[in-house]
Amino acid sequence: MALNKIFRAVIMGPPGSGKGTVSARITKTFGLKHISSGDILRANINAKTELGLLTKSCIDQGQLVPDDVMSRLILSDLRGLDSWLLDGFPRTVSQADALDEACSVDTVINLNVPFQTIKQRLTSRWTHLPSGRVYNTDFNPPKVPGFDDVTGEPLVQRDDDTPETVTRRLKAYETQTEPVLEYYRSKGVLQTFSGTETNKIWPHVEVFLHRKLSFVKEQVA
Numbered sequence: 773m774a775l776n777k778i779f780r781a782v783i784m785g786p787p788g789s790g791k792g793t794v795s796a797r798i799t800k801t802f803g804l805k806h807i808s809s810g811d812i813l814r815a816n817i818n819a820k821t822e823l824g825l826l827t828k829s830c831i832d833q834g835q836l837v838p839d840d841v842m843s844r845l846i847l848s849d850l851r852g853l854d855s856w857l858l859d860g861f862p863r864t865v866s867q868a869d870a871l872d873e874a875c876s877v878d879t880v881i882n883l884n885v886p887f888q889t890i891k892q893r894l895t896s897r898w899t900h901l902p903s904g905r906v907y908n909t910d911f912n913p914p915k916v917p918g919f920d921d922v923t924g925e926p927l928v929q930r931d932d933d934t935p936e937t938v939t940r941r942l943k944a945y946e947t948q949t950e951p952v953l954e955y956y957r958s959k960g961v962l963q964t965f966s967g968t969e970t971n972k973i974w975p976h977v978e979v980f981l982h983r984k985l986s987f988v989k990e991q992v993a
């Protein structure tokens with residue numbers, strides 16, 4: 773399906789709720805450009821850029837990168853793009869305010885997955901860093917253990933996917949990111965999808981976006 777109208781979406785949910793996987797499917801089905809703050813930060817850490825060096829210890833400790841750094845980084849990436857799917861930003865009310873000053877958001881997809889499920893998932897997760905593709909040794913293993921299905925390149929376990937750091941990331945989510953859900957709920961753009969399996973959540977997201985996008989098109993027609 774080709775997109776012929778400006779459409780700006782944010783995907784939210786606790787760490788490991790399936791944002792990356794659902795985003796990849798949205799990109800494939802609807803052609804929205806995926807912008808993942810976590811993937812951008814990890815690419816910078818990998819390439820040892822100034823930004824990467826500055827943010828690595830924050831990320832490894834499961835803490836959030838300062839708002840001004842994040843907002844400047846992501847807003848400059850959005851410049852020049854009409855439509856997008858933001859993943860991992862905004863993560864604080866201050867970031868949501870910064871985004872709101874720059875442009876409006878059409879819809880916010882909230883993946884509501886129990887913390888219990890998440891803890892199990894993250895500690896058995898393997899990531900292909902260049903693409904952000906994720907695998908899970910329990911329920912979604914790569915074809916060849918330790919290697920990406922598409923490129924054949926090695927998979928790694930993220931430094932922040934250890935049990936202690938996962939606990940800290942969930943805490944940061946509760947205190948700093950949950951208020952952002954309220955922020956978007958009060959604007960009337962929040963759509964919540966609950967479940968424990970991405971494959972069961974995805975069809976609902978897909979139906980929702982199909983409706984939403986055909987409605988957007990009718991409005992301009």
Ligand code: ATP
Nearest residue numbers: 787788789809810830831835836837842860861863
């Ligand atoms: P997932 O593991 O599903 O990708 P996550 O939300 O924990 O979920 P990322 O989005 O990849 O992971 O982010 C990893 C880390 O990067 C965060 O724990 C945080 O330290 C930092 N980070 C990413 N986005 C932001 C942001 N918008 N504001 C502050 N810190 C951020």
Ligand code: MG
Nearest residue numbers: 791792810860
């Ligand atoms: Mg992610």
